[in-house]
Amino acid sequence: MSHRCLIGVPMGDPAGIGPEIVVKSIADPQTYQYGCVVVTGDQKILENACHFSNIKLTFNIIENLQQIIDKPGVLNLIQCGKINYDTFKNGMIEGQCGQAAFDYIKTITDLALAKKLDAIATTPINKESLKAGKINYIGHTEILADLTGTKDPLTMFQVKDLRVFFLTRHLSLVNAIQSLTPERVCDYAQRCHEALIKLGIENPRMTVAGINPHCGEHGLFGHEDDDILLPGIEMARKKGINITGPKPADSVFHFALGGGYDAVLSPYHDQGHIATKMVDFHRTISITNGMPILRTSVDHGTANDIAGKGIANPISLIEAIRLAALYAPNFKS
Template identity: 35%
Template sequence: MNTTNKPIIGITMGDPASIGPEIAVKALLNPAVYELCNPILVGDADVFRDITERLALNALINPVQAVDEAKFELGTVDVYDLANVDLAQLTFGEISAMAGEAAFASVKTVIELALADKIDATVTGPINKKSINEAGHHFAGHTEIYAHYTNTKKYGMLLVEDQMKVIHVSTHVSLRQACDLVKKDRILEVIELLHNGLISLGETNLKIGVAGLNPHAGDSGLFGTEDDEEILPAVLEAKRRGFDVEGPVPADTLFSKAATGYYGGVVAMYHDQGHIPFKLTGFKWNAEKKQMDSVKGVNITMGLPIIRTSVDHGTAFEIAGKGVASPDAMVLAIESAVRLSKERKSERAKERQLV
């Protein structure tokens, strides 16, 4: 297979007790993935070998110690092997410091590979935050890990699925704290991150809708003052800077318009305000089978010096090891990473021409 000019995408294992290893291998059994890129998994090769054999997946696990040792051939799953999981101590669906340490190490390693230009983009599988913290790594999630190890101060979580694109002012904090984080400067920062993200994704609709925090966007101060005192001034300043933006728009109408493509993207004030409508769009529950038929949605961290996309679902401990996990979101995350890496390469080529 000709691998010339294809971006190399590093994909983390996720929590080894979760569906992470399963969806990673399943995604790499999709021929379309190899048409787009050269994928390499980062984690414990024995974990990937175990899930492959357990679920009778038609793949050969190829452990490597360097990216340039990878074969990048369909049917052969290259694994940058960290050899840090004792399978005898691993139980599907169980929180443990060992699993947390292994998951954390795969994330830290893929960041290092990207910073060293060994890979073109990173994709992350689901981690369990409690396991990570039990291993002694006190981060709220992937986004914070990436920000720390890339020394990034201004960043945001952008969710992408079809026409719905949502970025957040705050994410992994309590609801009480989230209200206190609704500040003009942060909202302005996130509007700019979303604008740049839409351009990076090749979108032409750059109209941004900004959600209100309170019911009816505060209703002129009757239900809270944050909308008038923090959100509106941010929107007005963003307009002054040339952004196509409107708000604060009551959240109960903003997302119905966003789902139709009226907005190129929207700014949510806190985690669940953005995640609930987003997952209603991309997650399809089968009531009869009592499982998800499809789990779609990509999480992109904006503002980083490297590319990071991720599945926008959790570890799904309850179905780990059962062979029913869908790789849809992982394939979409890989596709988004490829698109972003090509856009970044194009931008750098233009910059060199201008020098």
């Protein structure tokens, strides 16, 4: 096993498409080329996903990682979480699904923290099921931050060679802009720089996307770019960070995709999300930096409306596993 990247994958919400994309990913020959995958989840639900997806896999139920069978077509599973199969139904919001999804994440995270896994690649969980199960987190990032003792994880999206960081996450546009300060811009520039180096990118070249049209045209369309972003960028440059900007958001992502920059720092949520997902929705992967473990993730939801129908696309999970394997050696160094 020493020459093979070992990647942990929690099954996700049992009632969503997580089980389906897990079995489809394990069955895909590409996944085996990237590394060896171990899953935390429920055997019966995964077997049912194989059935309605017309997938054939051999299940290897293990209690420790020494029992892994590293062969194509084998799903190495650590059974955990509790599901009442009498009430369970695909596509339904249930507290037991939220609790089980949390158990899968905790089990895989504990293994990663113990350095028994090289990385984890997570599948979708459902916020409503978490709430119904009295799991008091709003999502994966918050769960992982708590489990790993990380104060403020740093989210990066990657699609092809386009990498995007976010100055703010789930805030209204007004609140996101109001929360920005030059000091925050400088702090994030430093953190993004360090994250890129940890991922193996030497002397990262970064830029910042503007907030207003044409970066405000020196006050004609707003002052935030000149009053907040530019001073923060200049502060970061004085600290030795290779960063430019702000650059007009209607073009900067295009130039970054073409190799002009190693990463773009986006001031608010939808700006960077739209830019990456328009390149390739299914291959846009979230990478959580700043934690003691490497985590990649699909960037889509549980899709309860199609759960159990065998039509879910596994490309995002396959890509998340690929990037986990790609970055794991650098992350450890």
